[in-house]
Amino acid sequence: xxxxxxxxxxxxxxxxxxxxxxxxxxxxxxxxxxxxxxxxxxxxxxxxxxxxxxxxxxxxxxxxxxxxxxxxxxxxxxxxxxxxxxxxxxxxxxxxxxxxxxxxxxxxxxxxxxxxxxxxxxxxxxxxxxxxxxxxxxxxxxxxxxxxxxxxxx
Numbered sequence: 001x002x003x004x005x006x007x008x009x010x011x012x013x014x015x016x017x018x019x020x021x022x023x024x025x026x027x028x029x030x031x032x033x034x035x036x037x038x039x040x041x042x043x044x045x046x047x048x049x050x051x052x053x054x055x056x057x058x059x060x061x062x063x064x065x066x067x068x069x070x071x072x073x074x075x076x077x078x079x080x081x082x083x084x085x086x087x088x089x090x091x092x093x094x095x096x097x098x099x100x101x102x103x104x105x106x107x108x109x110x111x112x113x114x115x116x117x118x119x120x121x122x123x124x125x126x127x128x129x130x131x132x133x134x135x136x137x138x139x140x141x142x143x144x145x146x147x148x149x150x151x152x153x154x
Contacts, residue, residue, distance in 0.1 A: 001072065009069035016064015017057050024056065024105075039104040059099045067092045074130060081134065085127045093119050 028036025100106035
């Protein structure tokens with residue numbers, strides 16, 4: 001389990017760094033019509049553009065690392081899927097709010113509510129996807145059991 005957490009966390013860190021910066025570039029362009037690699041307020045807060053990019057890249061990586069690392073909760077067989085999804089949601093969303101305000105991605109309560117809605121929609125899709133995956137796996141195992149039972153009777 002520890003090895004899996006470390007593997008997912010490392011993958012999440014790298015992925016988080018990339019996704020965080022790509023989303024910032026896209027959102028900056030949509031918001032201002034120019035390419036922005038970080039929020040202007042972040043450069044003021046950190047003292048320079050280089051510091052802003054470095055902090056954003058690091059914290060985006062941490063967000064990805066925690067999100068992917070904590071996804072091992074879905075592998076805990078004793079934990080119902082809805083409970084695993086709720087725990088993972090709370091961990092990742094609380095961390096996102098903290099990092100979002102630190103990096104000036106979020107600036108007001110409206111931003112928090114918008115991101116809450118985005119996260120809810122995302123998690124509904126995650127939950128449905130995982131449910132369908134598990135259902136397909138159960139169906140496959142049931143088919144194998146039927147084949148085995150038929151072979152034993154023959």
